[in-house]
């Protein structure tokens with residue numbers, strides 16, 4: 001039984017179960033990890049290291065991330081009392097989405113370019129020079145302050161902003177078009193006003209970059225390549 005609030009992804013409500021097909025006995029089962037909690041809706045997520053693609057109510061969304069090694073895990077988040085057969089049926093209804101995305105993720109892993117030591121060294125050098133310049137430019141425009149700027153190679157993030165205003169950027173942004181780097185810079189600086197991803201936060205981003213949605217989409221694409 002599952003009595004805890006179960007909100008965390010690694011909470012004690014996690015268990016592995018086999019999804020049984022309601023429509024066809026011939027098809028393979030889809031294995032998934034079920035997380036029950038006090039939520040009211042069911043959602044489905046595919047995860048591999050650093051990659052998030054979430055669907056709920058047939059909606060696909062997610063944060064940018066790099067693809068890593070390892071298998072794809074299907075994670076189902078469901079209300080505490082939802083019947084297992086209904087959960088199985090939900091997973092089965094999304095079978096083609098799961099299969100398509102799994103194939104895409106495998107493809108993305110193969111397409112990932114190999115970065116030589118020299119390319120990395122030059123990229124980091126370029127990042128240390130150019131990123132602070134873009135930060136200074138946009139901070140002035142947005143009227144915000146910031147602390148230290150650190151350039152790193154992070155596994156799953158393109159940028160971050162601490163509560164003290166210290167900024168972190170992934171040098172691999174240098175392998176992408178400038179509009180995408182600018183989006184990440186503006187995104188992190190917008191956190192100097194709003195430390196969340198609320199509507200107010202996105203309004204601040206949009207004031208600076210009206211086409212930020214397009215840039216964000218492209219960042220996701222590029223993220224799979226570099």
Ligand SMILES: [Zn+2]
Nearest residue numbers: 187191196197
């Ligand atoms: Zn953010």
